[in-house]
Amino acid sequence: MTSAQTEELISVKTRANVTENQVEALKKEGEVKRVAFSASLFDSGEGTFGPFNTNTPLVFRHVVANIGNAYNPNTGVFTAPVRGTYHFEFYVFGYGHPSHPTAAWLVKNGEHIFMAFEYQTNGLTNGSNGVSLLLEVGDVVFLRQSSNSRIYDNQNHHTTFSGHLLFTM
Template sequence: MSKSTVTRLVLLAYIMCLTLGGSEDSVVDIYTELKELKYLVGELSSRLNTAEAAVTVQRALVEDLKKEYKERPKVAFSASLLSSESKQHGPINAETKLVFGKVLTNIGNAYNSTTGLFTAPVRGVYYFRFSGNGYAGHDMGLSIFKGDQRMMSVYEYHSSGESNDNASNGVTLQLDQGEVVYMKLWINSWVFLDGRYDYCSFSGFLLFPM
């Protein structure tokens, strides 16, 4: 409210008071109230401007988060040992890399079904899960490797009283871009391959980039 507007209102109030038989004190009271009203309007205007600025900042933050989520790499895969018939794989007299050739999911194409290698597309934290199945009568041992380092394993001792042995495990790994993760079958152990139930599997996904 401008000063000229306040002045016009005061003069109008003064004339109304005189016309209606009011006193100059009434005019002074109205002028004081108008000044207080002007101050209140100014305060409200200032708060509104502050609120609008905060909303603008929040909108910008939301847009940044949307953009970050949209651009965040999406990585997830699941694969199993490929076989056209039910048979055992092993025992082998040397620790051997397992190639999970039956790909169920490969978002981001970070897993290679020809080499059995998962290659981290970005630096981040990943979660991996693996499982194995073997008939009784021979040991079954599996390990997950990060590069040349053994990270986690499962082992089932052969048992004559059971027809099947099953084991699974999982691990969270921090990987740099380009680092590889893969599975190995232990020396002199075996796993059971089938073309239907996919007992032996290898899966992983990106938890968050770093």
């Protein structure tokens, strides 16, 4: 092998190593960007939550997806693992009642953002809402049942909370 060929081989190997390192970095970055969850209120059984005298955090125990493990099914809290824009949607189901609506707030870092609310005296109720939010690493999002409201869930998983990362910032 000539000196020129040796130099060219070293150059190709160096570029190949750099490319390999870049590919690995992109793979790791892509893994961090995969964030999505979806859960319903009851893992099993059925029942009505509320009414309560105060706003009460909801813990969604039946987790069907938790990609990135950013949702905690023990606390009901989603914690942003990366800075980015996230989309959340939530549905609250109930039975009409003369004195109690079906209602929940989406809460970001303790601040009420959007509410799902439905009120009727009888029949079925189903309130829903959705929002896209810019979250910083460590920001928390959860649902809080509105005081004096009633929310129902059963094996059909009517009451749900879902979210996913749209893109990083």
